[in-house]
Amino acid sequence: MSPRIRRSPTGAGGGLTDTARRIIRLNYGFQLLFNLLWWMPVFYAYQKTAGLSDAEIFGIQSIYYVAFCLFEIPTGLIADRIGTRNCLRAGAVVMTAANLAPVFSASYTGFLVHFLAIAAGRSLTSGAASAYLYDGLRAEKCDEHYLKAEGTARALGLAAKVVCWPLVGPLMALAHAAPYLLSAVSAAGSLACAVALPRLAGTEGGSGKAADRSDGGRRGGAFLRDAGTALRCVASSRWLALVMVQGVAVFTLSRICQVNLFQPILLDHGIAEASHGGVLAAMTVAEAVGSARPQWLSRRLTPVAWVSLLSLVLAGTLAGMTVGGPWSVVALLCLFAAATGFAYPVQRKLVNDAVPAHAPRATLLSVESIVDRAVCALAAVAVGAYVSAGHLDALLLHSALATAILLGGFQLVVHSGSVKRSHEKTSPGSLPAAGAVAEGVEDEAVRSAAPGAESGRGRRR
Numbered sequence: 001m002s003p004r005i006r007r008s009p010t011g012a013g014g015g016l017t018d019t020a021r022r023i024i025r026l027n028y029g030f031q032l033l034f035n036l037l038w039w040m041p042v043f044y045a046y047q048k049t050a051g052l053s054d055a056e057i058f059g060i061q062s063i064y065y066v067a068f069c070l071f072e073i074p075t076g077l078i079a080d081r082i083g084t085r086n087c088l089r090a091g092a093v094v095m096t097a098a099n100l101a102p103v104f105s106a107s108y109t110g111f112l113v114h115f116l117a118i119a120a121g122r123s124l125t126s127g128a129a130s131a132y133l134y135d136g137l138r139a140e141k142c143d144e145h146y147l148k149a150e151g152t153a154r155a156l157g158l159a160a161k162v163v164c165w166p167l168v169g170p171l172m173a174l175a176h177a178a179p180y181l182l183s184a185v186s187a188a189g190s191l192a193c194a195v196a197l198p199r200l201a202g203t204e205g206g207s208g209k210a211a212d213r214s215d216g217g218r219r220g221g222a223f224l225r226d227a228g229t230a231l232r233c234v235a236s237s238r239w240l241a242l243v244m245v246q247g248v249a250v251f252t253l254s255r256i257c258q259v260n261l262f263q264p265i266l267l268d269h270g271i272a273e274a275s276h277g278g279v280l281a282a283m284t285v286a287e288a289v290g291s292a293r294p295q296w297l298s299r300r301l302t303p304v305a306w307v308s309l310l311s312l313v314l315a316g317t318l319a320g321m322t323v324g325g326p327w328s329v330v331a332l333l334c335l336f337a338a339a340t341g342f343a344y345p346v347q348r349k350l351v352n353d354a355v356p357a358h359a360p361r362a363t364l365l366s367v368e369s370i371v372d373r374a375v376c377a378l379a380a381v382a383v384g385a386y387v388s389a390g391h392l393d394a395l396l397l398h399s400a401l402a403t404a405i406l407l408g409g410f411q412l413v414v415h416s417g418s419v420k421r422s423h424e425k426t427s428p429g430s431l432p433a434a435g436a437v438a439e440g441v442e443d444e445a446v447r448s449a450a451p452g453a454e455s456g457r458g459r460r461r
Contacts, residue, residue, distance in 0.1 A: 019198055020142040024149045026193045027133050030088065031153040032160050034095060034125065034190035039102075039179035041165050042172065046179070050106040060108075064115040069373050071123035072366040078124070084132035085197050091124030092191035099184035103177045121187075127365030134352045135200055135361070146352070147294055151345035155292030158341075162284050233359045234367065240354040244368045246304070246410055247347045249311040249403050251372040252379050254340045256399065257318060257333075258283070261383065261392075265333070268392055269326045279330055283337035290341020303346050304414065308407045310343040315403035322393040 016024070039046065047057050078087060098117030102110050133150065137143045171178040234241050257265075266279060297306050317336040321329050351368055355361050386395035 016142050016145060017140045020137055020140040020145065022198060023133065023136040023140075024145070026197050027129070027149065028153050028156055030092075030190045030193040030197075031129065032157045032190075033186045033193065034092060035157045036160055036164060036183070036186040037099075038164060038168055038171075038182040038186070039099075040161075041168055042179055046102075047111055050102075050111070052108055052111065056108050060112050060115050063112065064119050065373065067116050067119040068123055069370055071120050072126065072370045072373075083200070084128040084135070085194065085199060087124050087128040088132065088194040088197070089191060091121045091128070092187055092194050094124060095121035096184050096187040096191060099180050099187055102180050103184075106177075123366070123369075126369050127361070127363070130348060130352065130365055131361040132197070132200070136198070139200060147345055147349045150348055151291045151294045151341075154344060155288040155290075155341070158284050158288035158291065162281050162288070165281075229360055229363075231367075233356055233364060237354065237356050240351070240356070240364070242410065242413060243304070243347075243350050243354045244371055246307055246311070246407070247351065247368065248372055248375050249406055250307065250314065250340065250343045250347055252376050253311065253314040253318070253399065253403060254336075254344075255376045256379055256383060257314075257336055258340075261387075261395075262333075264387055264392060265321055265329065269321075269324075269329045271326050271329070279333065282330070283333055286334040287337040287341035290338040290343075291345060292341075294342055294345045297342060297346070303350055307343055307347050307350065308411060310339045310346075311403060311407055313339040314343075315400035318396045319400035322396050 044057060078090075094117055098114055098121055101114040101117060104110065105113070130150065133153075134143070134146055137146050137149065168179050171182070175181070234244070262280070271279070301309065314336055317332040317339070320332050324332060351365065352361070355364050383395060386392065386398075
């Protein structure tokens with residue numbers, strides 16, 4: 001059994017304890033290996049070679065996105081009941097099996113099972129990984145290092161993709177199933193990292209106070225109570241709801257550009273498909289640099305202001321692509337990626353800090369993910385309509401305008417004084433402690449809404 005986290009006096013002065021270093025390093029390994037999908041650059045061609053039609057391939061993708069949203073609901077609840085570390089282990093096991101499915105069955109059924117399992121594995125870890133890192137560092141009084149740790153983990157994962165993805169072609173020449181086999185090996189490595197993670201004292205299912213829910217705490221009623229607590233938490237903490245809404249702009253714009261519009265934009269400016277891989281690699285490097293260095297952002301603006309400003313940068317680059325040539329479009333895409341890299345870790349830290357005390361953290365992070373992906377799904381429908389009608393430039397301009405209106409309304413609400421907000425520090429690298437926003441009435445509302453709140457994942461230590 002892994003040892004419990006033990007606090008060390010070295011954490012009080014702002015330095016990292018040995019346990020905190022272990023948590024951060026194992027999180028780096030887990031995030032890198034879990035998300036290293038070697039098959040990503042070739043899965044379309046791989047499925048075509050296996051005999052699937054375009055309708056079947058894109059139909060599977062549609063099912064995948066719907067499944068991801070549906071799985072986010074129970075998996076967030078599961079993480080708050082069995083412990084985030086156990087949830088990470090379960091996700092790694094599912095991901096390992098998912099990557100092996102096409103090896104044993106390169107058919108429509110095999111690929112459908114593969115993507116459904118990928119959705120389940122990723123949803124098991126989407127909120128749990130961030131919640132574990134945040135709670136672990138806070139237990140060691142090293143929570144000021146969370147932002148850098150979250151950003152560096154993302155940057156390392158992106159850098160690994162830049163290094164590994166060009167090798168996929170030569171490896172497939174040696175063994176056709178190599179991308180899926182290597183992905184399974186990587187997922188198995190993430191499982192080893194999850195097993196080595198230290199247990200957070202008093203927060204894991206089956207130990208400490210969390211185990212005191214044995215009188216049905218693991219039954220469906222407890223899951224429904226956690227879901228109700230999460231929804232009441234969002235309703236009672238208007239600041240948390242606003243921060244989640246602000247994050248929708250970053251997530252939706254990044255997904256639209258990097259997934260739906262990446263190739264249409266390049267083709268529209270006469271950039272041949274042979275160059276798309278190089279452009280994507282350059283964008284990935286730019287995003288990795290931004291993710292690794294959010295502390296480069298000036299201290300003159302608050303983290304909330306930075307996320308809003310970076311969202312406007314994303315919108316502005318999309319609008320700029322309507323008038324630029326090929327080289328300027330490539331430069332704008334790299335700027336877009338860098339802004340995305342800066343924004344993601346700051347936004348994730350803001351959401352974690354806005355989660356009130358005693359609230360089910362992993363469940364709330366899953367709620368945020370559901371909102372982001374639901375809005376993105378609606379946006380994807382609009383994207384398809386615009387692109388099929390040949391109105392790509394209009395789509396880019398309208399996306400920029402919609403973002404500006406959304407963020408303008410957000411800033412008006414923030415500065416109106418009608419919403420109690422956390423006591424932000426001006427540095428993006430030193431955001432406020434979790435639950436600061438839940439002072440007074442909001443904190444009391446969450447406590448009263450959370451039966452057995454003392455054993456919740458997001459409580460203060």
